[in-house]
Amino acid sequence: MSEITKDMTIGEIIRLHPRHVETLMAFGMGCVACGAAQGETLEEAAMVHGIDVDNLLRALNVLD
Template structure:
């Protein structure tokens, strides 16, 4: 399985594993399933939510 990077879009991350939508929501990113957020990179979405993208990447990859 590929590793998640902060340059991947939310849509790519969810396509890799649909459970990633729920995982992202546990970090406070409740809008990850809306159409507009699908084109954002993980780093862009993390910035909007005041999260550290590198920490988020590590956490998501540890769960995969």
């Protein structure tokens, strides 16, 4: 699997790695399926939700 980066959109991450929905939600991104989230990058979404993007990236990439 390809590494997840902070420049990938939430929609792209979910399409490539559907199981990561649980991880995103566990970090506080409850609206991963809403239209706005689909076009936001992981970094943008993390900033909006006050989440440390580096910690989130580590958690997402450990699963791959």
